[in-house]
Amino acid sequence: MASLMEDEVFRSFAKYAAIVTVKLLLMGPLTAYYRITRKVLKKQLVRTNEDVERARRCHQNDLESIVPFVLVGLLYALTGPDPAWALLHFRVFVCSRLVHTVAYVMALPQPSRGLSWAVGLMTTLSMAHTVIHRTTTLHLL
Amino acid sequence: MASLMEDEVFRSFAKYAAIVTVKLLLMGPLTAYYRITRKVLKKQLVRTNEDVERARRCHQNDLESIVPFVLVGLLYALTGPDPAWALLHFRVFVCSRLVHTVAYVMALPQPSRGLSWAVGLMTTLSMAHTVIHRTTTLHLL
Amino acid sequence: MASLMEDEVFRSFAKYAAIVTVKLLLMGPLTAYYRITRKVLKKQLVRTNEDVERARRCHQNDLESIVPFVLVGLLYALTGPDPAWALLHFRVFVCSRLVHTVAYVMALPQPSRGLSWAVGLMTTLSMAHTVIHRTTTLHLL
Numbered sequence: 119m120a121s122l123m124e125d126e127v128f129r130s131f132a133k134y135a136a137i138v139t140v141k142l143l144l145m146g147p148l149t150a151y152y153r154i155t156r157k158v159l160k161k162q163l164v165r166t167n168e169d170v171e172r173a174r175r176c177h178q179n180d181l182e183s184i185v186p187f188v189l190v191g192l193l194y195a196l197t198g199p200d201p202a203w204a205l206l207h208f209r210v211f212v213c214s215r216l217v218h219t220v221a222y223v224m225a226l227p228q229p230s231r232g233l234s235w236a237v238g239l240m241t242t243l244s245m246a247h248t249v250i251h252r253t254t255t256l257h258l259l
Numbered sequence: 260m261a262s263l264m265e266d267e268v269f270r271s272f273a274k275y276a277a278i279v280t281v282k283l284l285l286m287g288p289l290t291a292y293y294r295i296t297r298k299v300l301k302k303q304l305v306r307t308n309e310d311v312e313r314a315r316r317c318h319q320n321d322l323e324s325i326v327p328f329v330l331v332g333l334l335y336a337l338t339g340p341d342p343a344w345a346l347l348h349f350r351v352f353v354c355s356r357l358v359h360t361v362a363y364v365m366a367l368p369q370p371s372r373g374l375s376w377a378v379g380l381m382t383t384l385s386m387a388h389t390v391i392h393r394t395t396t397l398h399l400l
Numbered sequence: 401m402a403s404l405m406e407d408e409v410f411r412s413f414a415k416y417a418a419i420v421t422v423k424l425l426l427m428g429p430l431t432a433y434y435r436i437t438r439k440v441l442k443k444q445l446v447r448t449n450e451d452v453e454r455a456r457r458c459h460q461n462d463l464e465s466i467v468p469f470v471l472v473g474l475l476y477a478l479t480g481p482d483p484a485w486a487l488l489h490f491r492v493f494v495c496s497r498l499v500h501t502v503a504y505v506m507a508l509p510q511p512s513r514g515l516s517w518a519v520g521l522m523t524t525l526s527m528a529h530t531v532i533h534r535t536t537t538l539h540l541l
Contacts, residue, residue, distance in 0.1 A: 133394035253415035274535035
């Protein structure tokens, strides 16, 4: 069972995937915190507090970005990529999402948020490209 | 190929992950059912029916909770955890989400919903902690 | 590490999972494109442009459908299914989501969208059924 975890690339992937998923999970408590401190109750259906809404939208963007990263990254780690190149992908993605969260929640001026989102997207698309290329090439062998 | 499924922990994970993902998937038809029976059409952009909105919000909460559980749980099952301890994590999570769904859709009084959400979150964070700890420790070996 | 990718079913799964996840990821840029060309700014909190809203709702539906497919499909590929039967599942799902996206974004008349959504849901539920059945049966051995 530990065989996958004996692989350097898979172990790195597991670590960074866990870290970035914890970040995603913490958006829930953060939104709850803003909701309580800004005294905005959900049942009022009044969505006017900017801090609450920013945390909610950041959470949604995390779902749209971090979940695909973990799904594609898992498959990518199994294609036997170059360890240094794989590690670069994982680290760039995790950094891009930390910057994105700070830029979103603290409402930093653009293009900080847009740029960090685009870097994360590119990283995942690059890994997806490798997965599709490798699995198609192996088919032809 | 069947080698991963020969592992007791991974097999348990696969079963509970499939069960809880089916639960998530069934929120779609449930929302559709409420939409039809409560005669609320989406294109009207009038979101006033409480039953429909509760099912929608529960679906969204499932995406934010169940998807991270399956992602982190998969990596956790590969770190070779104690089978009894792992099984406890999987079962507590699945139970917490079933309680959460009933509490949300039936509009049970709080803290039933908040508590079941928190228990599920703690379970996933506990597994994420193990993944990060194990993968970091193995790095140092 | 490459051992999983040596398996025909797993390799097919990896390819189709990557393709359909890329489709999900491209909904982000598509929404941004509509937002810019339809001159709808997010901070105005005015959500009236139909093209932008259709792309957003399609993106949300992708999260609710494609993510569970990849999660369940990964476990399904590990249960050692019949290759031809597995490939049929993967291809039907990917086709159903491509049709769904076109039907949603182009606002094609129903039941094109509802039907393609239902076909995708059935495919994932069928795979989930196999996972639950196989893991439960193996338990009893």
